[in-house]
Amino acid sequence: MNENEKKVIEQIVINTVKKLLDEKESPNRVVLGISNKHIHLSQADIDVLFGKGYELTNIKDLKQPGQYAAKETVKVVGPKGCFDKVRILGPARPESQVEISLTDARSLGLHAPVCESGKLEGTPGITLEGPNGKITLDKGVMVALRHIHMPLDIAAKLGIKDKDWVSVETCGVRKTIFCNVLARVSDKFDYEMHLDTDEANAAGLKNDDYLKIIPNR
Structure with missing residues (x-):
């Protein structure tokens, strides 16, 4: 390979990398x-599941500012099935909600609607079991839009x-x-x-x- 051929190949590589970087930085x-099944809890529900005044333990910050994966997990129990050790995401929210996939919903025996996070009206409830107690939510299970x-x-x-x-x-x-x-x-x-x-x-x-x-x- 002569010097001219090397320069042509180098320029092709440079142009390709630049194009990829430009595309990546495009708005x-x-x-x-990717969201696996997870739970957001109110402080009142955290108190029941883990003990009065309990604070969630941050083990990993998420990309959204102030959001994190907690060390704590709970068991999710539906009409036909259950999931052990479902991760809680913090911090505490005004209302508890359980976000699952349509496949998860079938495994639990639920008809969970596809809806925007926080829009809880018309969603089914479920039972959550923690180390200190259990609660039955009357709503809050959804497939997040x-x-x-x-x-x-x-x-x-x-x-x-x-x-x-x-x-x-x-x-x-x-x-x-x-x-x-x-x-x-x-x-x-x-x-x-x-x-x-x-x-x-x-x-x-x-x-x-x-x-x-x-x-x-």
């Missing part, structure tokens, strides 16, 4: 976070407002376009898309993959 490229946490600057660049709907394109062997993705815009958010395990597995995705937002016009 419509969003990183993926796929969504994107979007900071204000990114939303402005893309012309997207809070509660807008967008589509998101993946790549790879199972290339997919996810429609009806809710944009949640706030200055308190870091830029991240959330899918549950069913959706991610169907599209052959993994944590930290980059996806492309297609605004609905």
